[in-house]
Amino acid sequence: MPSQTINGDTLTATYSVGTASSILISAVIGDGQLGDSAVWLDGNLLTTGNVNHFDIGSAGDLRGHELKFRSIASGLNPQTLRTCVTYFLAGGTTDDDYTLAKPVASDAGSVVYEATFQLV
Amino acid sequence: MTPLRTLALAAAIAVAASARAQTAPDALKLDDVKTPVSPAFVILGVAPTAVERPTTPRAVGLALISGNTSSSGGGLPRDLALEVAPYWLSERPALTFAQYDHPSFWQSLQQTTSISVATKNGTEVTTGTTTTQVPSIGGIGLRASWTLGESSPLEQQVLAGYHAKAKTFLLQPTRPTDEEVSAALRPFVLAMRDAMKQGRWIIEAAAASSAVFQNNNLNQAQTQKNAIWITPSYRFQRSTFDPATGTLTQVPTVDFVSVLRYSDDRTVAEDRNMIDAGARFLWESDTIAISAEHIERFGNGPHTRRTSILGEYKVTDNIYVSATFGRNFAGENPNGNLLALFGINFNAGRKPSILPPAP
Numbered sequence: 103m104p105s106q107t108i109n110g111d112t113l114t115a116t117y118s119v120g121t122a123s124s125i126l127i128s129a130v131i132g133d134g135q136l137g138d139s140a141v142w143l144d145g146n147l148l149t150t151g152n153v154n155h156f157d158i159g160s161a162g163d164l165r166g167h168e169l170k171f172r173s174i175a176s177g178l179n180p181q182t183l184r185t186c187v188t189y190f191l192a193g194g195t196t197d198d199d200y201t202l203a204k205p206v207a208s209d210a211g212s213v214v215y216e217a218t219f220q221l222v
Numbered sequence: 223m224t225p226l227r228t229l230a231l232a233a234a235i236a237v238a239a240s241a242r243a244q245t246a247p248d249a250l251k252l253d254d255v256k257t258p259v260s261p262a263f264v265i266l267g268v269a270p271t272a273v274e275r276p277t278t279p280r281a282v283g284l285a286l287i288s289g290n291t292s293s294s295g296g297g298l299p300r301d302l303a304l305e306v307a308p309y310w311l312s313e314r315p316a317l318t319f320a321q322y323d324h325p326s327f328w329q330s331l332q333q334t335t336s337i338s339v340a341t342k343n344g345t346e347v348t349t350g351t352t353t354t355q356v357p358s359i360g361g362i363g364l365r366a367s368w369t370l371g372e373s374s375p376l377e378q379q380v381l382a383g384y385h386a387k388a389k390t391f392l393l394q395p396t397r398p399t400d401e402e403v404s405a406a407l408r409p410f411v412l413a414m415r416d417a418m419k420q421g422r423w424i425i426e427a428a429a430a431s432s433a434v435f436q437n438n439n440l441n442q443a444q445t446q447k448n449a450i451w452i453t454p455s456y457r458f459q460r461s462t463f464d465p466a467t468g469t470l471t472q473v474p475t476v477d478f479v480s481v482l483r484y485s486d487d488r489t490v491a492e493d494r495n496m497i498d499a500g501a502r503f504l505w506e507s508d509t510i511a512i513s514a515e516h517i518e519r520f521g522n523g524p525h526t527r528r529t530s531i532l533g534e535y536k537v538t539d540n541i542y543v544s545a546t547f548g549r550n551f552a553g554e555n556p557n558g559n560l561l562a563l564f565g566i567n568f569n570a571g572r573k574p575s576i577l578p579p580a581p
């Protein structure tokens with residue numbers, strides 16, 4: 103399924119983990135901008151920094167739980183005011199990705215993004 | 223007022239109005255408000271320097287320059303340049319900071335390529351009782367650059383400071399607002415921009431062509447000059463980073479810039495091909511920049527040289543003025559080899575005005 107782009111800084115969605123032995127997640131800050139992310143599972147911190155193909159566990163362990171991302175994208179790139187973050191979830195029934203996009207309000211500003219996934 | 227000058231004035235007013243509408247929480251430096259001299263301006267011979275430092279092209283930039291050869295104009299700039307960086311006119315969600323900061327050769331070409339057009343407006347010149355019409359000249363240019371080398375220790379320090387600061391907001395129990403995160407991280411972001419330019423070589427290549435339009439008629443266009451040049455430059459690492467405040471020490475920057483340029487000048491009957499080789503040293507603070515340059519010209523004509531001093535001053539966050547004085551190449555100007563240019567540049571700030579749709 104989906105590859106979706108959303109003009110905004112907040113996302114709530116579901117992700118079908120299927121029967122995967124491992125679910126991999128990534129958070130990519132785009133447009134050449136600077137940024138970092140943090141990831142929680144049911145409120146427990148999993149990782150921070152550059153989240154790239156991070157293994158969060160098997161489908162059996164994850165089903166019924168809540169996965170939450172928080173990212174910060176800062177307007178380092180002087181060529182554009184745009185910022186965006188793409189959240190990738192792979193290994194489940196489908197590989198999904200969601201891009202959230204929002205311009206910084208002023209030069210060298212930052213945007214806070216949050217995405218929450220119910221794992222089913 | 224000719225239609226072209228009317229267009230130039232309208233564009234300048236629009237850009238200035240756009241700039242006023244933008245939020246500017248921090249004082250901008252001279253380097254931030256300058257619209258880089260585009261290749262199209264260089265080929266027309268109205269750029270204040272012949273050895274321009276490689277710069278980051280904005281998505282859209284506009285420059286107006288007034289030369290001392292203008293016989294009329296009432297103070298209104300006669301020359302207009304517009305530069306566009308096509309890559310940044312659309313979203314780039316897959317481009318990470320690492321790819322942007324250390325691009326492959328191909329990626330670097332994409333993200334730095336810009337196209338410029340410029341005009342040098344025609345005018346009437348009166349000598350005694352004779353009035354002659356000087357035709358308008360148009361130029362088109364292309365440039366791209368490649369940054370070489372690893373991140374400097376300074377850049378790595380600033381990056382580590384940014385990550386540490388960002389982490390405090392990422393782990394905050396409640397979601398922080400954009401405003402509070404922006405206020406805390408902005409010094410680190412601005413420091414990072416400066417640090418990325420220090421201690422690394424930037425190689426810029428450019429090409430440009432100009433044509434003369436007799437009677438302001440497109441059907442009577444004739445190619446005038448063609449040129450291609452390469453500009454290696456290096457900014458010395460002079461700043462130090464304070465992780466507590468996220469700022470760099472504010473010391474004037476020092477750049478070394480060199481140029482190698484081949485030109486084909488079809489405005490002369492002989493000695494049409496020439497090679498320029500030269501260098502420029504540039505000292506720049508937040509509001510003032512002073513540089514000296516020297517260029518040797520070779521080719522199938524007489525060996526000649528240009529030596530000049532350029533000063534630039536930031537008047538406001540959106541306007542800067544420049545002045546060039548020195549000795550020009552022999553034969554460049556029929557009135558002598560004195561080089562004296564005064565320019566005023568309007569800019570839409572350090573960011574382009576083209577934005578994605580509001581969420």
